[in-house]
Amino acid sequence: MAPKFQGVDFYDVDGLLSEEERAVRDTVRAWVDDNLMPVIAEHYLEGRFPKHLVPQMAELGLFGANLPEEYGCAGLNHVAYGLIMQELERGDSGVRSFASVQGALVMYPIFAFGSEEQKRHWLPKMAAGEVIGCFGLTEPDYGSNPAGMITTARETKSGWILNGAKMWITNGSTAHAAIIWAKTGQPDDVESIRGFIVPTDTQGFSAKDQKGKLSLRASDTSELVLQDVCVPKDAVLPKSAGLKSPLLCLTQARYGIAWGAVGAALACYDEAVSYAKARVMFGKPIGAFQLQQARLAEMLTEITKAQLLCLQLGRLKDQGKVTPQQVSLAKRNNVSMATDVARETRRLLGANGILAEYQAMRHLANLESVYTYEGTHDIHTLILGQEITGLNAFN
Amino acid sequence: MKIAVCVKRVPDSETRVKIASDGKSLDETGVKFILNPYDEFAVEEALRRKEQAGSGEVVVVSLGPAAAQETIRTALAMGADRGVLLEADRVPVDGLEVAKALAAELKNGGYDLILFGKMAIDDYNHQVGPMVAELLDLPCVTAVAHLDIAGQRGTAEREIEGGVETVEFPLPAVLTTDKGLNEPRYPALKGIMAAKKKPLELKRAALGAGGLEVLGLTPPPQRKDGKVVGEGPAAVPELLRLLREEAKVL
Incomplete structure (x- = not known):
């Protein structure tokens, strides 16, 4: 059996966490070691999401863990929530994505924009993993530019009729309920976007499974088609109003991704260190060579910076002070950092690095998706550019 | 069913321990501490017994430094009802002193069962459970791998060399738990949050001097490098010769 993951903590970041935060992290870490690590490689190779783990994840309380207890959730702070995402992605980005979507993109909008009845009806079932959700915002021709979406919702006497198509939808084929974003007004009326x-x-x-993925293979990614889909009046999220509503959800999810990416980096760094110490070439462990030491030193430095970044981001969020920027x-820094760490680990492992038996290449391939989804790296660059200069470079 | 579970804070089994500069204790810097893994079976068993009975109380008792509150809270997060820490700057080396302090705490608690892990993974002594039983004049079954309780009688199975020993005993009793008894649950996130609100009583442990002293700790000798005698079938005769003549294991 593989040794248990011990984490990486060069700056005693643990000392900045509360006892509960550490306990949450340790529970998820142990669960990932015991239940996800033994099966992830085969699921990845076979292109299957390890669905059998959903009830266990629900029982632990991983879905919507930062939402209030009155809706069946764990009521954790945002730092503890971030640590959950970190530990899940230490296992696999696809499994973290599942939890991100369920919590931040499905349960969160119901919590933030839903009626009290909607919250009471959906959230406890979603926390319990009985209802799985997906989030339909992105469309085949509108990825980085969701304002251009062409999915429509027309109000009728008895409800709404939805038409359109959504793409790159995590959990799409698995979901029992979809949060669909659609325009209720004119095609250019961004303010008319509402959630259903x-x-x-x-x-x-x-929903149709998107075949041929070379990344996030242990995750369900689907295309959704809505053709004259009739839903009742109370299907609309009453407090959703305009594009800013789905964007608020994305900020929640991106927050989790920033933490998750650190988890993937931790997994790779851990693998790189143990490999560098064990693998002998030219009569000594490869970790004794300067080139590999430089790799490892760089990884540890970047991981440590990212850990501190996440923690302060989480503290700001817990104080209600965090900004989307x-x-x-x-998100931009940590995913890019993790992708670099995964790539360098892959290289340090030599030929072994391409095998599914090791983690680096799986994480590397996954992180290429994470780099692109939830606001591409480039889009986040422009968000920061606009924040710095006050000038919009999007269009 | 009222059950006490005695737990110990121990270094994580994955931790590489270092001997402190005094040469007779462990350097605790950077060491992660956990709930003794054998005690997890005891906590789990207590929770299951209470759940089956439909009512009762599971009380977690530990002796150790203030930091052992965290260890107790792990058990509370799993579902135990309340905790008691007998606070001591360090856990005495002499298990009898620990047993006396625990026995004094447990004596008038009205417990149907008192559970321990069969041993702590730091000192491997296997002794505090049976000592507490003796001090309280209660029956004791050690290393329990299977347990049935019906009314005021219990049946326990112990794995012994080459077989299984079945032991019957009356309640109240002291049991120490072994691997295989159950699969301990993870402390769920709601449990972790709830644990903060559960009562945890702190008392100063009354400890005697004890009759044992640690004179020194030494790490095991470095293992010598292995020897590759060759490859494939051609190497077999030489391997056999070395196993016979050098290792003397054949």
């Missing part, structure tokens, strides 16, 4: 809770067994709703900076 659509049960996926509604007539006219279909601060989240952008962390």
Whole structure:
């Protein structure tokens, strides 16, 4: 059996965490070691999400863990939530993505924009993993520019009729309910965008698994088609108003991703260090060579910086002071950092680095998606550019 | 069913321990401490017994430094009802002193069962559980791998060399738990949050001097490098010769 993951903590960041935060982290870490690590490589190779783990994740309380207890959630602070994301992604980005979508992109919008009845109806079932959700914002022709979406919702006497297509939807084929964002007004009326809770067994709703992925293979990514999908009046999220509503959800998810990326980097660094100490070449461990030491020193430095970045971001969020731009900076930095760490680990491992038996190449391939989703690296660059200069470089 | 579980704060089994500069204790800097893994079986068993009975109380008792509150809270997060820490700057080396302090605490608690892990993974002594039983004049079954309780009688199975020993005993009793008894649950996130609000009583442990003293700790000798005698079938005769003549294991 593989040794248990011990984490990486060069600056005693643990000392900045509360006892509960550490306990949450340790529980998820142990669960990942015991239940996810033994099966992740085969699921990745077979292109399957390890769905059998969902009830266990729910029982631990991983879904929507930072939402209030009155809705069946764990009521954790945002730092503890971030640590959950870190530990899940230490296992695999696809499994972290599942939890991110369920918590930050499905439960959060119901919590933030839903009616009290919607919250009471959906959130406890989602926290319990009985209802799995997905988030439909991105469209085939509107990725970085969601304002251009062409999915529509037309109000009728009895409810709403939705038409359109969504793409790159995590959990799309697995979900029981989809949060669909659609324009209720004119095609250019961004303010008319609203969110709808659509049960996926509604007539006219279909989901198709997106085949041929070389990344996030242990995750369900699907295309959704909505053809005259009729939902009742109370399917709309009453407090959703305009593009800023889905963007608020994305800020929640990006926050988790900033932490998650650190987890992937920790997994790779841990693998790099143990490999460098054990692998003998030219009569000594490769870790004794300066080139590999430089690699490891660089990784540790960048990981330590990212850990501190996350923690302060989390503290700001817990104080209600965080800005979307601060989240952008962390997502941008940490995912890019993790991708570099994964790549360098892959290289340090030589030929072994391409095998699924090791983690680096799987993380590297996953992180290429994480680099692109939830606001690409480039888009976050422009968000920061606009924050710095006050000038919009998007269009 | 009222159950006490005695737990110990120990260094994580994955930790590389270093001997402190005094040569007779461990350097605790950077060492992660955990709930003794054998005690996890005891906590889990107590929770299951209470759940089956539908009512009762699970009380977690530990003796150790203030930091052992965290160890107790791990058990509270798993579902135990309340905790008691007998605070001591360090855990005495003499298990009898620990047993006396625990026995004094447990004596009038009205417990149906008192559970321990079969040993602590730091000192491997296997002794505090049976000592507490003796001090309280209660029956004791050690290294329990299977347990049935019906009314005021229990049946326990112990794995012994080459077989299984079945032991019957009356309640109240002291049991020490072994691997295989159950699969301990993870402390769920709600449990971790709830643990903060559960009562945890601090008392100063009354400890005697004890009759044992640690004179020194030494790490095990460095293992010598292995020897590769060759490759494939051609190496077998030489391997056999070395196993016979040098290692003398054949």
